[in-house]
Amino acid sequence: MNGSLSPGQVVALVAKREFTTQVRSRSFLIGLVVTIVIFAIYALIFQFIGKQTSSDTLGVTPGAQPLVPALQQAAQAMDRTLTITDVSDSAGEVQVRNDDLDAVLTGTPGSYRLVGRDSVGDSLQSIVAGVVRQQALTSALQAAGQDPAAVAQRGTVAVSTLEPVDPQRGERLGLAIVTSVLLFMSLIGYGTAVAQGVVEEKSSRVVELLLATIKPVHLLTGKVLGLGLVGLLQLVILGAIGVVGGTVAGLLTVPTAAASALVAAVVWYLLGFFLYASLYAAAGSMVSRQEELQSLVTPIMFPLLLPFIFAVSVLPGDPRNTVGTVLSFVPFFAPTLMPARQALGVAAWWEVGIAIVLTLAAIVGTVLVAARIYRNSVLRTGARVSLSEALRGARA
Numbered sequence: 001m002n003g004s005l006s007p008g009q010v011v012a013l014v015a016k017r018e019f020t021t022q023v024r025s026r027s028f029l030i031g032l033v034v035t036i037v038i039f040a041i042y043a044l045i046f047q048f049i050g051k052q053t054s055s056d057t058l059g060v061t062p063g064a065q066p067l068v069p070a071l072q073q074a075a076q077a078m079d080r081t082l083t084i085t086d087v088s089d090s091a092g093e094v095q096v097r098n099d100d101l102d103a104v105l106t107g108t109p110g111s112y113r114l115v116g117r118d119s120v121g122d123s124l125q126s127i128v129a130g131v132v133r134q135q136a137l138t139s140a141l142q143a144a145g146q147d148p149a150a151v152a153q154r155g156t157v158a159v160s161t162l163e164p165v166d167p168q169r170g171e172r173l174g175l176a177i178v179t180s181v182l183l184f185m186s187l188i189g190y191g192t193a194v195a196q197g198v199v200e201e202k203s204s205r206v207v208e209l210l211l212a213t214i215k216p217v218h219l220l221t222g223k224v225l226g227l228g229l230v231g232l233l234q235l236v237i238l239g240a241i242g243v244v245g246g247t248v249a250g251l252l253t254v255p256t257a258a259a260s261a262l263v264a265a266v267v268w269y270l271l272g273f274f275l276y277a278s279l280y281a282a283a284g285s286m287v288s289r290q291e292e293l294q295s296l297v298t299p300i301m302f303p304l305l306l307p308f309i310f311a312v313s314v315l316p317g318d319p320r321n322t323v324g325t326v327l328s329f330v331p332f333f334a335p336t337l338m339p340a341r342q343a344l345g346v347a348a349w350w351e352v353g354i355a356i357v358l359t360l361a362a363i364v365g366t367v368l369v370a371a372r373i374y375r376n377s378v379l380r381t382g383a384r385v386s387l388s389e390a391l392r393g394a395r396a
Contacts, residue, residue: 010214014222015229018197022230032234035185036241055081056124059092059104064112067105070131080123103128109135173316175261176343178242180311182235183265183336187272187304190231191280194224195297198284198378207378216375224277228270235269236262261343271359272335276300278363278370285378286385303332311340319344329355331362 005013022028056075060068068084075082087095092104096117103116103124114120114128138148201207210219239262283296307327315324319341328337328347334355341347373390 007215007218010218011222011225014214014219015226018223018226019229022193022227023233028230028234032237035234035238039238039242054079055083056103056121056127057083057085057101058124058128059085059087059095059101061087061089061092061104061106063108064105067128067131067135070134071127074127074131078123078127080127082124082127109139172344176315176340177312179261179265179343180308180336180340182238183269183272183339184304184308186231186235186269187276187335188301190227190273191276191300192297194227194277195280195284195293196290197223197227198281198374199287199290199293202285202378202381203288203290205381211379216378217371220278220281220371220374224274224281228273228277231273232266232269235265239265261339264339264342267356268335268339271356271363275331275335275359275363275366276304278367282370282373282377282390285374286387286390288381288384292384304336307333307336311336315340315344319346325351329358331355331359334359 058071060071065086071084072082085095085101087101087104089104089106092101092106093115095101096104096115099117103114103120105112105114105128107113112128112132114125141148141151198207201210207219243259243262279300280297283300284293286296287293310324310327314321315337318324324337324341327333328341329351338347338352338355342352369391373387376392377385377390
C-alpha cells in the first residue's frame with residue numbers, strides 16, 4: 001500500500017476507517033442520546049435547586065406587619081423571592097411544623113422572634129435581622145431628633161469599577177462551566193477510546209496485518225485523527241443543541257457569546273485531543289490486555305482532572321485568579337482552562353495566541369515521543385513493555 005499511496009492518503013484511509021466504524025456503530029448514537037439526556041436532567045435539577053434555594057416563605061403575625069414592606073425590599077435587594085403570609089401566632093407555628101412555611105416572624109418592636117422548625121436559613125435570617133436592626137436604628141434616630149434618611153446618606157459608600165460591569169456575567173459563568181465539562185468528557189472519553197482501540201488491535205493481531213503494509217506512524221496518526229473527528233462531531237452536536245436550547249429557553253440572551261464559546265471549545269478540543277490522544281495510543285501499545293491498560297492511562301488523566309476541577313470551582317468565583325491565569329498557558333492544562341477563561345471574558349487575544357503556540361509546540365514533541373513508543377511496542381505481545389524499553393526499542 002505504501003508503494004502506491006502517499007503517506008497522506010494512507011493516513012486518510014485509516015482515519016476514514018476509524019471515523020466511519022465509530023459513527024455507524026449503535027454505541028455512538030446511544031452514547032450521544034444518553035449524554036443529551038444526562039445534560040438535560042442535570043439542567044432541570046440545577047434549575048429546580050436554584051429556585052428552591054433562592055426563595056423563602058415567611059409567616060408574619062399582626063404585631064410584625066409594619067415590617068412587611070421593608071422585608072420585601074430587602075429580599076429583592078438580595079435577589080431572593082420572599083413569599084409573606086399573614087398568620088396568627090398559633091397558626092404560624094403549625095404551618096412551620098408542617099413545612100408549609102420556612103419560618104414565622106412574631107412579636108413587636110424590641111421583642112421580635114423568628115421561629116423555624118429545626119433551623120432557619122442564613123439568607124432569611126439575614127433579611128429579617130437587617131430589617132429589624134434598621135427599624136430599631138430609625139426609631140432611635142427619630143427619638144433623638146435626627147433625620148434617618150440624612151444619617152443613612154452620610155453612611156453610604158459609592159461603589160464603582162474601573163471596567164464596565166458585564167451584564168452577561170452569569171451567562172458567561174454558565175458557558176465556562178459547560179465548556180469545561182464538555183471538553184473534559186470528550187478528551188477523557190475519546191482519548192481512552194484510542195488506547196482501547198490500540199490494545200484491541202494488538203491483542204487480536206490485526207495490527208500485525210496492518211503494519212505489514214503501512215508504517216506505524218501512519219497507523220497511529222490515522223487512528224488519532226479518525227477518533228478525534230468522531231469526538232469533534234459529538235462535541236459540535238452537543239454544543240449546537242445546548243446553544244439552541246439555551247436560546248429558546250431564554251437562558252442565553254446573547255447567542256454570539258455562546259457561539260464564540262463553542263468555537264473556542266472546538267479549537268481547544270482539537271489541540272487537546274492531539275496532545276493527549278497520542279499519549280493514550282502510546283500507553284495502549286505498551287500492553288496486550290485491556291485489564292492492564294487502566295494503570296497506564298490513569299496518570300494521563302490527572303493533567304486533565306486538575307485543571308477541570310480548577311475551572312469549575314475556582315474560576316467562577318475568581319476569573320482573574322493568578323494561578324489559573326498562569327496554568328492556562330501550560331500546554332497540558334490549557335485545553336481546559338483557557339477556553340473557560342475565554343468564556344468568562346478575561347482572556348486577552350494575545351494570551352490565547354501564546355497558549356495555542358505553546359500547545360502546538362507541545363503537540364509536536366509529544367507526538368514524536370509517542371510515535372517512538374508506539375513503533376517500538378505495538379508489535380510486542382505478552383508481558384507489558386516498560387517505558388524505558390519502549391523508548392530505546394529494546395527487544396525481549
